[in-house]
Amino acid sequence: MSTTIQLGAPSGSSETTADGASSVPVIELNRLQVRFGNREILRGLTAALRGRAIGLLGPNGAGKSTLINTLLGFYKPVSGSAKVFGRDIHSDLRTIRSLVGYMPENDAFISKMSAVSFVQMMGELSGLPSEVALERAHESLFYVGLAEARYRQLGTYSLGMKQLAKLAQAIVHGPKLLILDEPTNGLDPSARQRMIRMIREIRDGKEMRIVLCSHLLRDVEDTCDEVMILKQGQIAHYSNLEEERRANKRFLELETYNANGDFAAAIEKLGCECAVAANRMKMVLADGVDTRDIFRIAAEQQVRIRRMNFRRDTLEDIFLKAMES
Amino acid sequence: MSDRIIFEDVSKFYGEILGVNRVNLSIPPGITSLVGPNGSGKTTLMNLMTGLVKRSRGKIQVLGIATDDPENLFKVVGYSTQFDAFPKGLTGFQFIYSYLCLSGMEEREAERAAWQAIERVNLIEAATRKVAAYSKGMRQRIRLAQALAHNPKVLVLDEPLNGLDPLARAEMIALFRASAAEGCYVIISSHILHEVDVISDQVILLSNGYVVAEGQIQSVRNEIQEHPTQILIRCDRPRDLAARLFQSEYMIEASIHKDGRGLLLKTRDADRFYLAMNELALDGIQIESIAPADDDVLSVYEYLIGNEEVVR
Amino acid sequence: MAVYRRSYRSYSGALTAPWSRFLVLFRYSRRDLFRSKLQTGFFVACFFYPVVCVIMIYLAHSVGFLAKFGIPPSILSIDNMFFFRFMSVQGVLAFLMTAFTGPGLISPDLANGALPLYFCRSFSRAEYVLGKSSVLAILLSQITWIPGIILFVIQASFAGAGWAWSNLWIAGSLLLGALIWIAILSMLAMALSAWVKWRVVAGALLLALMFFGTGFAQAINVVLRTDVGHFFDVGYLMLAVWMDLFKVEADHAISGGQAWIAILVYCSICLWLLMRKVRAYEVIR
Numbered sequence: 001m002s003t004t005i006q007l008g009a010p011s012g013s014s015e016t017t018a019d020g021a022s023s024v025p026v027i028e029l030n031r032l033q034v035r036f037g038n039r040e041i042l043r044g045l046t047a048a049l050r051g052r053a054i055g056l057l058g059p060n061g062a063g064k065s066t067l068i069n070t071l072l073g074f075y076k077p078v079s080g081s082a083k084v085f086g087r088d089i090h091s092d093l094r095t096i097r098s099l100v101g102y103m104p105e106n107d108a109f110i111s112k113m114s115a116v117s118f119v120q121m122m123g124e125l126s127g128l129p130s131e132v133a134l135e136r137a138h139e140s141l142f143y144v145g146l147a148e149a150r151y152r153q154l155g156t157y158s159l160g161m162k163q164l165a166k167l168a169q170a171i172v173h174g175p176k177l178l179i180l181d182e183p184t185n186g187l188d189p190s191a192r193q194r195m196i197r198m199i200r201e202i203r204d205g206k207e208m209r210i211v212l213c214s215h216l217l218r219d220v221e222d223t224c225d226e227v228m229i230l231k232q233g234q235i236a237h238y239s240n241l242e243e244e245r246r247a248n249k250r251f252l253e254l255e256t257y258n259a260n261g262d263f264a265a266a267i268e269k270l271g272c273e274c275a276v277a278a279n280r281m282k283m284v285l286a287d288g289v290d291t292r293d294i295f296r297i298a299a300e301q302q303v304r305i306r307r308m309n310f311r312r313d314t315l316e317d318i319f320l321k322a323m324e325s
Numbered sequence: 326m327s328d329r330i331i332f333e334d335v336s337k338f339y340g341e342i343l344g345v346n347r348v349n350l351s352i353p354p355g356i357t358s359l360v361g362p363n364g365s366g367k368t369t370l371m372n373l374m375t376g377l378v379k380r381s382r383g384k385i386q387v388l389g390i391a392t393d394d395p396e397n398l399f400k401v402v403g404y405s406t407q408f409d410a411f412p413k414g415l416t417g418f419q420f421i422y423s424y425l426c427l428s429g430m431e432e433r434e435a436e437r438a439a440w441q442a443i444e445r446v447n448l449i450e451a452a453t454r455k456v457a458a459y460s461k462g463m464r465q466r467i468r469l470a471q472a473l474a475h476n477p478k479v480l481v482l483d484e485p486l487n488g489l490d491p492l493a494r495a496e497m498i499a500l501f502r503a504s505a506a507e508g509c510y511v512i513i514s515s516h517i518l519h520e521v522d523v524i525s526d527q528v529i530l531l532s533n534g535y536v537v538a539e540g541q542i543q544s545v546r547n548e549i550q551e552h553p554t555q556i557l558i559r560c561d562r563p564r565d566l567a568a569r570l571f572q573s574e575y576m577i578e579a580s581i582h583k584d585g586r587g588l589l590l591k592t593r594d595a596d597r598f599y600l601a602m603n604e605l606a607l608d609g610i611q612i613e614s615i616a617p618a619d620d621d622v623l624s625v626y627e628y629l630i631g632n633e634e635v636v637r
Numbered sequence: 638m639a640v641y642r643r644s645y646r647s648y649s650g651a652l653t654a655p656w657s658r659f660l661v662l663f664r665y666s667r668r669d670l671f672r673s674k675l676q677t678g679f680f681v682a683c684f685f686y687p688v689v690c691v692i693m694i695y696l697a698h699s700v701g702f703l704a705k706f707g708i709p710p711s712i713l714s715i716d717n718m719f720f721f722r723f724m725s726v727q728g729v730l731a732f733l734m735t736a737f738t739g740p741g742l743i744s745p746d747l748a749n750g751a752l753p754l755y756f757c758r759s760f761s762r763a764e765y766v767l768g769k770s771s772v773l774a775i776l777l778s779q780i781t782w783i784p785g786i787i788l789f790v791i792q793a794s795f796a797g798a799g800w801a802w803s804n805l806w807i808a809g810s811l812l813l814g815a816l817i818w819i820a821i822l823s824m825l826a827m828a829l830s831a832w833v834k835w836r837v838v839a840g841a842l843l844l845a846l847m848f849f850g851t852g853f854a855q856a857i858n859v860v861l862r863t864d865v866g867h868f869f870d871v872g873y874l875m876l877a878v879w880m881d882l883f884k885v886e887a888d889h890a891i892s893g894g895q896a897w898i899a900i901l902v903y904c905s906i907c908l909w910l911l912m913r914k915v916r917a918y919e920v921i922r
Contacts, residue, residue: 058490097760124653127655207647217491299607
């Protein structure tokens with residue numbers, strides 16, 4: 001009942017990790033099984049994930065939170081093992097926890113404490129000496145954008161600010177892995193943009209790896225280079241988005257303003273397969289055909305091309321396909 | 326007009342705090358999205374529309390029914406709030422059934438309607454479990470079911486897709502589309518702008534209690550004359566492309582992307598520009614991708630409402 | 638000119654010793670403890686009786702002073718009864734102090750789901766409970782056995798080494814009696830604080846438990862014509878233990894040994910209740 005996925009590292013990312021060894025997987029699962037009473041939640045997961053930002057997707061009840069909770073040591077697996085940066089959760093749990101920063105999905109704050117003391121206390125609980133914790137608390141709060149409000153009590157914060165405070169406490173102790181569970185939950189569009197930008201900055205900074213758990217596929221697409229889709233406790237699909245982006249020069253997506261059936265017909269005459277939905281088209285360019293030919297047809301028919309890019313499947317297509325299988 | 330939802334000069338103040346100020350709207354059938362930062366008045370607007378909150382000034386009419394007539398209003402309106410609170414101890418089915426009975430439906434009719442609604446949101450297996458044991462997504466769906474159980478013509482949904490996984494989102498969106506196709510008025514508030522872009526027939530942008538823009542997104546965009554269209558083009562020789570484009574009179578600004586393979590340009594005449602692109606592409610420049618940088622809700626939002634600081 | 642960009646940097650410096658991390662909780666709770674003037678005032682008031690005791694000890698050794706008023710010295714004898722009375726009074730005050738400060742220990746963490754943030758760090762549930770109870774322990778120690786031992790030392794300095802040696806067991810009883818009382822109070826307060834989200838309600842419940850416990854115990858005794866009811870009265874049980882420790886003879890329905898066991902059982906129940914609630918996740922079926 002276990003699924004094994006052979007996963008390779010994205011080419012060109014043999015970055016050294018925390019202990020200097022090359023390419024220790026961020027997360028390594030080996031036939032991991034977790035049960036609640038007599039319900040099996042994770043049915044023998046096996047995977048080795050190495051990306052800079054790893055997306056964890058799946059319908060509700062698929063086991064995403066359970067997997068995260070198991071990696072954090074809140075649940076004990078019935079059989080199998082899991083390793084974070086090469087440390088086993090059975091034997092090295094405290095080390096793992098000191099390497100990880102966690103931003104839970106639900107509300108997590110102490111309402112009477114100010115942001116600074118809250119983040120400082122969390123830093124001290126992670127082992128930072130008191131003065132260092134205070135310095136880093138201020139730094140983290142500045143970094144996430146709560147500079148002005150950091151002396152106010154957390155109970156007075158808006159939802160977006162509480163999310164940022166959760167992020168600040170997750171990074172204060174300089175973890176090597178950041179686990180974010182629905183970080184953009186409830187945020188308005190500006191705050192969402194900011195959060196996504198920050199996640200991208202953290203990912204590009206190469207200090208921390210990220211595991212992002214979200215229902216918003218667009219968020220995952222914008223930030224992650226590896227995606228693991230869970231369904232009913234098993235791995236339904238794995239995608240290395242980075243590689244896919246590099247590999248696809250034959251699949252084209254178009255959006256037009258005024259194309260009619262003639263446009264698609266002309267393209268198909270060139271030998272390309274074409275699928276049309278409203279004003280959106282997806283096509284596979286045949287050998288010898290490139291974008292110049294498409295533009296030529298557009299010029300002939302006076303079609304205005306609004307959007308064009310090379311892409312195979314969006315994450316949404318991949319997800320829906322994974323759910324159906 | 327009794328085929329629209331009408332707000333005439335409506336204001337709502339909570340003491341001295343502004344909810345919404347001088348709102349004028351005429352909402353046709355279809356899917357209408359309310360978009361705006363937190364605190365901009367979306368929930369106030371929805372509460373006004375459903376009569377839960379009394380307006381300070383102005384007139385509101387929903388399909389010809391005044392909002393201070395709840396008996397008649399709620400026969401045609403269904404409301405799903407953003408708050409995740411439920412009466413204690415009820416199962417999913419009991420939750421919907423009891424509210425239907427409360428609103429006057431006869432028992433057998435209510436039972437049938439409840440099961441129908443539960444089926445529409447795909448919660449049949451879980452309907453006999455307590456709501457307290459539901460996951461977040463399931464609670465969201467049972468709230469939606471409660472709003473649609475009596476087949477209202479107007480559905481007012483506050484962040485209905487919050488907490489739903491991608492499959493459930495797609496299902497609910499299909500549900501809204503089906504309702505809209507039957508002539509319902511589906512009013513949704515959402516923060517996920519790319520979804521709003523795809524599913525809405527019209528959009529209402531709110532900021533600080535004022536309606537900043539409303540209508541179909543394309544026409545809203547066209548009305549913002551002073552703001553030229555931005556387009557991002559990725560190609561191998563952006564400088565050549567820029568030089569060629571500058572020779573025409575409709576490109577007014579261009580900047581080269583950091584990595585040297587992209588061009589962000591502004592033009593006053595998007596239509597002529599696109600036609601010119603076709604010609605230029607044939608002239609030896611390899612175009613990798615074209616993407617409009619602001620022809621969607623997100624850009625209109627950013628332009629009109631702006632990137633306000635989170636800290637308020 | 639140098640321009641400094643502020644960005645995130647990781648930490649690779651020294652860490653504090655793992656065993657000392659529970660004290661972090663103590664330090665942070667201490668800040669809150671004396672924020673309220675009422676609490677600080679009450680804390681100071683708890684030292685009133687010890688000061689009275691010091692005066693009594695002094696008077697007991699100033700025979701001349703007493704003779705002036707014609708008071709025979711035997712009235713003010715500093716013996717096990719004296720210390721037993723001290724323990725009882727300070728015990729009640731300790732209980733009231735707990736009702737003030739206990740509920741605020743765990744409720745705020747539970748109220749907004751902050752517990753996962755504690756346990757996603759290398760910080761165990763045992764350390765959490767230890768840290769929270771150390772707050773109460775240190776506070777209550779300051780008003781029970783610490784002044785008690787100081788009184789003992791003062792008395793010993795007046796009465797001489799001989800008295801001290803033969804009555805050393807009293808010092809032991811002070812310490813042990815106080816520690817048990819502190820333990821049961823802490824357990825009760827924390828268990829209530831963990832199960833009740835609002836501090837005011839938790840505090841009220843603690844008070845109610847004690848007072849109604851007494852009433853309930855009396856009711857059972859009268860109705861069933863037995864002494865078993867006393868097992869529901871924690872105060873009564875503690876008194877029995879103290880009487881045993883201070884070798885005070887009195888007509889008590891429950892023997893010292895039985896009271897000990899009962900108190901231990903209560904502690905265990907509270908600890909179990911506590912551990913059920915203090916965890917990183919909650920599962921509702």
